Amino acid sequence: MKKIISTTNAPAAIGPYSQAVEANGFLFISGQLPINPIDKSMPEGIKEQTEQVMKNIVAILDSAGYSLNDVVKSTVLLADIKDFAAMNEIYAKYYQTDCPARAAYQVANLPLGAKIEIETIAYKAK
Secondary structure, eight states, X not given: OEEEEOOTTSOOOSSSSOSEEEEXXXXXXXXXXXXXXXXXXOOSSHHHHHHHHHHHHHHHHHXXXXXXXXXXXXXXEESOGGGHHHHHHHHHHHOOSSOOEEEEEEOSOOGGGOSEEEEEEEEOOO
């Protein structure tokens, strides 16, 4: 059985999708943009955008009863692959040991002109 996860501590979905879906111990978090859920603003720089994305991911994990330690896979979408090192510097603050599997890609464009979007999968035995 699947359960829809939604929290006001992360930006609301901007289309026909859920912030996250839990099924059989897995939590599938939709790609998170660097939107501040309080004032809907988006920071300018890649480091600040990565920080906001990670805060949004943590908020969704927390609302579903998961933590960063439960994350098994991340997919990072970058508007410019040259931002990889700066993104990685911030990402590494959140995952210091037992890091999840990850892929990172440069994409042609991201919603709302964002520089980064991160999709996340977590697992916790129930």
